[in-house]
Amino acid sequence: MKITKELRALSPKEIDEKLGEFKKELLKLNAQVAGGAVASNPGQIKKTKKNIARILTLLKEKEAQKN
Numbered sequence: 001m002k003i004t005k006e007l008r009a010l011s012p013k014e015i016d017e018k019l020g021e022f023k024k025e026l027l028k029l030n031a032q033v034a035g036g037a038v039a040s041n042p043g044q045i046k047k048t049k050k051n052i053a054r055i056l057t058l059l060k061e062k063e064a065q066k067n
């Protein structure tokens with residue numbers, strides 16, 4: 001996947017920043033849903049969750065390679 005290749009090229013600090021960005025985005029989307037607002041793109045929540053999981057998996061892989 002394109003996003004996975006992009007993430008693998010980033011430094012650990014940049015990966016952590018991306019993780020924070022995705023978590024903030026997910027929080028914002030969940031607040032919109034909880035507030036009763038209609039999401040502009042309903043599939044965005046699912047995509048954001050998957051991106052967070054990709055980043056966490058990538059961090060675990062890099063940690064395992066160090067050990």
